[in-house]
Every structure is written in C-alpha cells, then in structure tokens.
Amino acid sequence: MYRQGAQAYQQTTKVVESPRERESALLMKAAAGLQKIKDEWDTSTSQELNAALNFNRKLWTIFMSAVTQEDSPLPREVRQNIANLGMFVMNQTRELLYEVTPEPKHLDVLVQLNRQIAAGLRGM
Template sequence: MHQQGAQAYQQTTKIVESARERESALLMKAAAGLQRVKDEWAIGTDQELRAALTYNRKIWTIFMAAVTKDDSPLPTEVRQNVANLGMFIMNQTREILLDLNPQPQQLDVLVRLNRQIAAGLRGS
C-alpha cells in the first residue's frame, strides 16, 4: 500500500513539474519574441510587434484564466498575485498597441516579468 502511495505521489509530481516546465517554456518563448522585436526595432515591422504582443497576451490570458478557476490548487495569495501581474501586462500591452509612436524600451518590463516568472516556475 505504501508503495502505491509513493508511486501516485511521483506521478502527480511529474505532472505538476511538467506543467510548470511547460508554463516556464511558454513564458520564455514569449519573452524571446518580445526581446527579438526590441533588438531588431530599427528593421522590424509594426506587424512583428503586434504578433509578439498578441502571443504574450494569449499566454497571460491562459494563466489568468487558470489561476482564477475555483479548482486552482494555488494558494489565494499566489492566485491574486498572478492575476494582478496579468492585469498589469494586459494594460502595458494595450498602451503599447495604442501608442502611435511606441518605443523599444516599453517592451523591457514585459520581457523582465516573463523571465522572472519563468525562473520562479523552474525553481531557480
């Protein structure tokens, strides 16, 4: 019986770890896309900026939906923090999209937040 419990725990741990790794990878992908747009600002297009921002917004929309579900296993404080970060990111994204003359440094906060959350998910 004890071995079954240990196996169940290991399987659950693998599922949770793989979900966290997947979320971390998605955030890193979004950060990389935003960073690439920033690095290539002078030669980039408005379409590339919109695509990177849209991808990032989709990722955060999914995260926000997941943490606000009633069955989320996360503690209330963590859920609230992720939701607040998500709202901040949505607002920043909207401001950049509505800006008639966006600047590359406006992407810094989005890149930094994605990288920090991804590192936290990886436990580093």
Template sequence: MYKQAAQAYQKASQTAVSPRELEANLLMKAAARLQLIKDEWEESSFAEKDEALTYNRRLWTVLVTSATDKDNPLPQEIKNNLGSLGIFVFKQTMAVLTDPTPEKLATLISINRMIAEGLRSQPE
C-alpha cells in the same frame, strides 16, 4: 488565434514536461520573441510587433485564467497576485500598442523571465 494558443498549450502539456516547466518554457519563448522585436525595433514591421505582443497576451490570458480558476489548488493570495500581474501585463501591452517604443517591451520581457525563473526554481 486564442484557440490555437490554447490547443498548443494543451498539446504541449501532454508531453513528459511538467506543467511548471511547460509554463516556464512558454514564458521564455514569449520573452525571446519580445526581445527580438525590441532589438530589431526599426526593422520590425507593425505586424511582427503585433504578433509578438498578441502571443504574449494570449499566453498570459491562458495562464491567468488557469491560475485563478476556482478549482485551481493554489492559495488564494497567489491567485490574486497572478491575476493582478496579468492585468498589469495587459495594461503594459496596451501601452506599447498605443505609444510604441522599444523600451516599453523591457517590462514585459522582464516579467516573463522572472516568472519563468520562479517556476523553474520552485519544487513541484
């Protein structure tokens, strides 16, 4: 599935959308999926919950790997911050999986939305 996420990311990045806009769109898509699970917690199956969390985790894996790459021109401080945020996202994902409650999704949803908004508000 990681390969599929990476391929989708590469394919989408080849369109006319800027890389920042693509990242923002993918983060918003992940946030929307998590929000749906949160809103329909009781009706959602474990598989649906796991799928939404897996999508988000894989997206963050791609984002963090790309952002922290030695060839990425981002300043080191931003790379470090994104790496730390990624670790937090992974830990929060594990917290949801080990003790599932819909309230725990709020943090992941909020992070995705805030980062997406930041990507859209910054000049390229």
C-alpha cells in the same frame, strides 16, 4: 522516417515535461519574441510587434483564466498575485498596441517579468 522520429520526440516531451516546465518554456518563448522585436526595432514591422504582443497577451490570458478557476490548486494569495500581474501585462500591452509611436524600451518590463516568472517556475 524523420517525421516519425520528430513525432516520437514530441510525444515523449509532452509526457516528461511538467506543467510548470511548460509554462516556464512558454514564458521564455514570449520573452524571446519580445526581446527580438526590441533588438531589431529599426527593421521590425508593426505586424511583428503586434504578433509578439498578442502571443504574450494570450499566454497571460490563459494564466489569469487558470488561476481564477475555483478548482485552482494554488493558494489564494498566489492566485491573486498572478491575476494582478496578468492585469499589469494587459495594460502594458494595450498601451504598446495603441501608442502612436511605441518605443522599444517599453518592452523591457514585459521581457523581464516573463523571464523572472519563468525562472521562478523552474525553481531558480
């Protein structure tokens, strides 16, 4: 019975949630994962850091792929800005993944970027 209710809720959420709301929620999820690693730096493992960075990287890879498609409805300038931000995220992620001793403060830029883009998608 509980499972059916949860499935019904998920189906309704998919119908009600706009693509912008979904993108915003995913960016906030990625930011929260990175923030958690930063907040718990002394007890976080490198596997947890890698998982959070890889989730964020995959998300931005999807965004970059979407905006570089010819049929993207976004204006060219917006598409270019998103692609540039995506490349910045990729570079920051690469640096964090390959640093011998990464520092928690280096996650700040990724967390803030995701939060700001998410807020913009929500129209805040």
